Structure formats: C-alpha cells, structure tokens
Amino acid sequence: MATGLTSSIILILISPAFMGKSAIFPLDNPGILSIPLGLLGSVIGTLLSREPSAEAKFDELIVRANTGLGAEKATPH
Numbered sequence: 001m002a003t004g005l006t007s008s009i010i011l012i013l014i015s016p017a018f019m020g021k022s023a024i025f026p027l028d029n030p031g032i033l034s035i036p037l038g039l040l041g042s043v044i045g046t047l048l049s050r051e052p053s054a055e056a057k058f059d060e061l062i063v064r065a066n067t068g069l070g071a072e073k074a075t076p077h
Helices: 002-013 016-022 031-048 052-067
Strands: none
Touching (some): 002 016, 002 031
C-alpha cells in the first residue's frame, strides 16, 4: 500500500494537473502506473516477509484437515 500511495502522490505532483504545461509526467491520472506499482510492492513484500508462527501452525492445520484430530466437539445450541 505504501508503494502505491507514494508513487501516486509523486506522480500527481509531477503531472499536468499540478504543474501545468511544464509537467514531467504526461498523464493527468497516475493510476495507470501507480496501481501496478502498488501490486508489485505488495507481492514483493509478501514474498520477502515470513511469519514464523504461521509456518509452524501450517503443519498442524494440514493434520487437522486430513484427520480431524484436535477438532472441537459440537456444542448444543
């Protein structure tokens, strides 16, 4: 999110909507570039960061899904 927000603010500041005719970035709407940059930033951030507690619980989830071990009993309503 930070990548998309930062890139959109920067692109708005250098676009014709803000700078007029002496703009560096030629488009009025920076979404065509900032949305893919935000998506790319989120994918890279997801791939580079790991949560050890989630990785440890993944094996437990697989066993529970396949065997039902550790599942809670039904409760009366």
